[in-house]
Amino acid sequence: MRFRAKIVDLACLNHFSRVINTIAKLAKTCTLRLTVSKLYFILSDKVANGGVSMWCELCQGNFFDEFQMEGVAAEHNEIYLELVPENLARALKTAQSAKAVKIKLTNKHCPCLRVAVELPSLSSSSRIVTHDIPVGVIPRRLWNDFREPSVPDFDVSIYLPVLKTMKSVVERMKNLSNSIVIEANLNGEMNLKIETDLVSVTTHFKDLGNPPWSNSAQDRDLESMAEARIDIKKLQQLLAGQQVNPTKALCNIVSKRIVHFILLHEDVSLQYFIPALA
Amino acid sequence: MAEGGVRQCQHCAVPPQLSLRTVNSSRSAFASFLFAPLFFQLYEAGGPPPDRELFRCKVLMKSFLGVFRSLPSLEKTVGKCLILLKPRASRLVVQLHCKYGVTKTHNLAFQECERLQAIFDTQRCTSSLCAPARVLAEAVVHFPPTLAEVTLGTGPGGKISLRNYVEDEAGEPSKTMVTELWLAKDEFETVAITPGSHITFCLKEFRGLLTFAEASNLPLTIHYDAPGRPVIFTLADAVLEVHLVLATLSDPESSLQPPTANGVSHLPTPSEDFTDDLESYMIAMETSAYEEGSGVPPSPTFPLCTPHPAESDPEEEEEEEEGAVPGTPPHKKFRSLFFGSVLTPGGPSPAPTQEVLAEDSEEES
Numbered sequence: 001m002r003f004r005a006k007i008v009d010l011a012c013l014n015h016f017s018r019v020i021n022t023i024a025k026l027a028k029t030c031t032l033r034l035t036v037s038k039l040y041f042i043l044s045d046k047v048a049n050g051g052v053s054m055w056c057e058l059c060q061g062n063f064f065d066e067f068q069m070e071g072v073a074a075e076h077n078e079i080y081l082e083l084v085p086e087n088l089a090r091a092l093k094t095a096q097s098a099k100a101v102k103i104k105l106t107n108k109h110c111p112c113l114r115v116a117v118e119l120p121s122l123s124s125s126s127r128i129v130t131h132d133i134p135v136g137v138i139p140r141r142l143w144n145d146f147r148e149p150s151v152p153d154f155d156v157s158i159y160l161p162v163l164k165t166m167k168s169v170v171e172r173m174k175n176l177s178n179s180i181v182i183e184a185n186l187n188g189e190m191n192l193k194i195e196t197d198l199v200s201v202t203t204h205f206k207d208l209g210n211p212p213w214s215n216s217a218q219d220r221d222l223e224s225m226a227e228a229r230i231d232i233k234k235l236q237q238l239l240a241g242q243q244v245n246p247t248k249a250l251c252n253i254v255s256k257r258i259v260h261f262i263l264l265h266e267d268v269s270l271q272y273f274i275p276a277l278a
Numbered sequence: 279m280a281e282g283g284v285r286q287c288q289h290c291a292v293p294p295q296l297s298l299r300t301v302n303s304s305r306s307a308f309a310s311f312l313f314a315p316l317f318f319q320l321y322e323a324g325g326p327p328p329d330r331e332l333f334r335c336k337v338l339m340k341s342f343l344g345v346f347r348s349l350p351s352l353e354k355t356v357g358k359c360l361i362l363l364k365p366r367a368s369r370l371v372v373q374l375h376c377k378y379g380v381t382k383t384h385n386l387a388f389q390e391c392e393r394l395q396a397i398f399d400t401q402r403c404t405s406s407l408c409a410p411a412r413v414l415a416e417a418v419v420h421f422p423p424t425l426a427e428v429t430l431g432t433g434p435g436g437k438i439s440l441r442n443y444v445e446d447e448a449g450e451p452s453k454t455m456v457t458e459l460w461l462a463k464d465e466f467e468t469v470a471i472t473p474g475s476h477i478t479f480c481l482k483e484f485r486g487l488l489t490f491a492e493a494s495n496l497p498l499t500i501h502y503d504a505p506g507r508p509v510i511f512t513l514a515d516a517v518l519e520v521h522l523v524l525a526t527l528s529d530p531e532s533s534l535q536p537p538t539a540n541g542v543s544h545l546p547t548p549s550e551d552f553t554d555d556l557e558s559y560m561i562a563m564e565t566s567a568y569e570e571g572s573g574v575p576p577s578p579t580f581p582l583c584t585p586h587p588a589e590s591d592p593e594e595e596e597e598e599e600e601g602a603v604p605g606t607p608p609h610k611k612f613r614s615l616f617f618g619s620v621l622t623p624g625g626p627s628p629a630p631t632q633e634v635l636a637e638d639s640e641e642e643s
Binding site (some may be wrong): 084087090091094113121122123124126127128129130131132133135 | 349413416417419422453454455456457458459461462464465528
């Protein structure tokens with residue numbers, strides 16, 4: 001099992017560290033899956049993380065100048081690692097002016113992802129900082145736990161409003177309630193609602209547009225709302241934590257079951273699933 | 279007047295020079311700022327003879343710092359700052375003469391005290407390093423703000439390394455990220471160190487001093503000796519002399535051998551990462567390797583030395599390690615008494631009749 005990668009380009013480095021920061025905000029620990037062409041950050045829906053799951057996918061070619069990996073076997077050319085994304089985020093945080101960043105899998109005392117940062121210095125030689133991030137190597141028999149979640153059979157799929165706007169709305173609502181109702185219809189309308197004994201607040205968004213899914217429910221009444229009540233903290237975490245500035249953001253609502261968010265940015269896609277509360 | 283006070287507890291003022299000193303509650307850190315009279319526009323060493331004597335007092339750090347809170351706004355508004363020591367009234371008066379004729383007067387209560395002096399001798403330290411504060415400040419940003427201790431040592435090729443100190447939990451492969459930084463010799467102004475030497479000290483106090491050093495744009499000199507002996511950081515210019523003395527973690531001989539967090543011998547070469555030798559890259563790693571990783575060598579322990587009485591022998595001043603109970607907060611291991619007999623332990627204030635206005639700061643801890 002071998003892995004080595006290198007980033008030289010500053011823009012790529014910044015982009016990569018923004019993605020990692022986003023992941024770090026969403027998951028305390030996650031699984032990093034490495035394949036020849038892609039990197040995946042996966043959080044599977046365990047009860048321990050509140051039923052939330054995450055799937056983030058990036059093309060290595062758009063970030064790395066060098067990328068070499070070799071999985072356990074030729075027919076299973078993949079590596080699954082468990083890591084604390086916050087560690088990776090911290091390692092990259094002080095690498096913003098780096099000449100080069102190298103990431104490689106090592107096994108000195110324990111399996112580690114070694115991030116070696118080459119920084120400019122006042123002297124003739126560069127300053128070198130290494131961060132050994134402990135990782136757990138996930139054995140092949142457990143790989144099935146980390147399959148890509150399928151797009152749920154949703155009732156309504158809708159484009160999200162500007163995330164910043166949505167974030168400020170949700171942040172205010174968070175002070176009033178622990179849960180939020182997201183409802184949307186196929187007419188491009190979405191409402192964010194909180195209801196408590198003292199106050200009911202609804203923010204209406206319209207003309208958002210509905211993405212053209214081939215399998216979407218054709219027979220559904222355009223006006224009828226599909227709704228799900230979710231943990232407002234989880235939603236706020238997603239909106240506040242995301243740093244990828246997606247070109248496209250949408251959500252799929254399965255009535256009373258789950259809300260599936262998809263944030264797309266050229267070479268990065270982030271899917272986030274928040275289960276509905278009872 | 280820019281005063282870099284991020285220290286913990288108390289101050290002493292001693293004419294004919296003004297000196298500010300403090301020690302933390304566990305006595306593992308001591309700082310002293312010595313201002314030459316020339317530092318000030320005007321410096322008068324008191325009036326009639328009895329007041330002219332060396333005078334020492336302590337004031338609460340909190341109240342003294344309160345006066346200089348929010349430096350940016352002070353710098354904008356304050357024209358001059360007048361500090362008066364009035365022993366008869368038991369008051370330390372700080373007057374800030376601000377714009378528009380506003381004068382702010384702070385009357386601080388103080389207690390007389392004995393001399394607070396850590397015993398250290400930079401001449402006796404075997405290793406010393408001097409670098410612009412900026413170099414060191416840029417080095418420590420790579421460590422997380424919550425990190426307690428950092429190890430300074432020498433790496434291959436004469437490089438100076440800084441790495442976060444990780445306490446090895448019994449047998450468990452550490453789950454902590456290990457950050458290590460190498461600085462080339464030519465980033466330093468002077469390097470005179472014993473090869474293979476390393477020391478571990480608290481990062482927080484060091485960061486505090488670096489903030490001050492960076493602001494005052496002075497090179498910082500680090501003097502150290504064997505692990506367990508204090509490390510001394512000094513800053514000096516014509517009018518100011520600063521010393522920060524920190525306890526360091528002791529390091530029993532035994533822990534030098536196994537490749538633990540302390541072992542310099544096992545530090546990977548930094549060049550390895552950038553020369554790309556195929557071998558280091560081709561580290562075969564099977565999933566089973568994870569289990570093997572648990573056979574981590576024994577953790578470095580802190581020896582249970584026979585504790586010497588606090589004010590026994592002036593030669594014993596540096597360190598008194600106590601056996602650290604595994605799992606206790608890191609600071610506990612720094613229980614070092616590098617203070618000689620100058621301190622009466624828990625002794626009453628020299629002027630018992632005096633009304634105690636500020637509580638003895640020992641109770642702060």
